[in-house]
Amino acid sequence: QVLLEESGGEPVQAGGSLRLSCAFSDSTFSRDCMGWFRQVTGQERENVARINNDDGRTWYADSAQGRFSIYRDSARNILYLQMNDLKPDDSARYFCAADRRWVSCPAEGRFYQHWGQGTQVTVSV
Numbered sequence: 001q002v003l004l005e006e007s008g009g010e011p012v013q014a015g016g017s018l019r020l021s022c023a024f025s026d027s028t029f030s031r032d033c034m035g036w037f038r039q040v041t042g043q044e045r046e047n048v049a050r051i052n053n054d055d056g057r058t059w060y061a062d063s064a065q066g067r068f069s070i071y072r073d074s075a076r077n078i079l080y081l082q083m084n085d086l087k088p089d090d091s092a093r094y095f096c097a098a099d100r101r102w103v104s105c106p107a108e109g110r111f112y113q114h115w116g117q118g119t120q121v122t123v124s125v
Helices: 027-031
Strands: 004-007 011-013 018-024 033-039 046-052 058-060 068-073 078-083 092-099 119-124
Touching: 004 092, 018 033, 018 092, 018 119, 033 068, 033 078, 046 068, 046 078, 058 068
Parallel strands: 011 119
Antiparallel strands: 004 018, 018 078, 033 046, 033 092, 046 058, 068 078, 092 119
């Protein structure tokens, strides 16, 4: 079983930065799709960013474009999400997800088999 464990979420003021980490147990995911999703209680889960670990292609939600960056450290099996210029609307629980079946790394969470427990990000004004 693949284990994913997120960390790095904490309270932060608007305009600040955070870096989220996702440690994954299976080194073979270094070749596949991984992504960061976020969810506010009572709302739909949404994709923030995703990466094809094989060729390095990345995709970002419009809300994240220019402010967030997804990247990986394959040697250490860690996926990161660097978040800059945070806004109160970025407050959510952030989840790391992985799947090895896709090439174009879909944005819909239902296509990802493996999930972590999430880490909470709270942005205050």
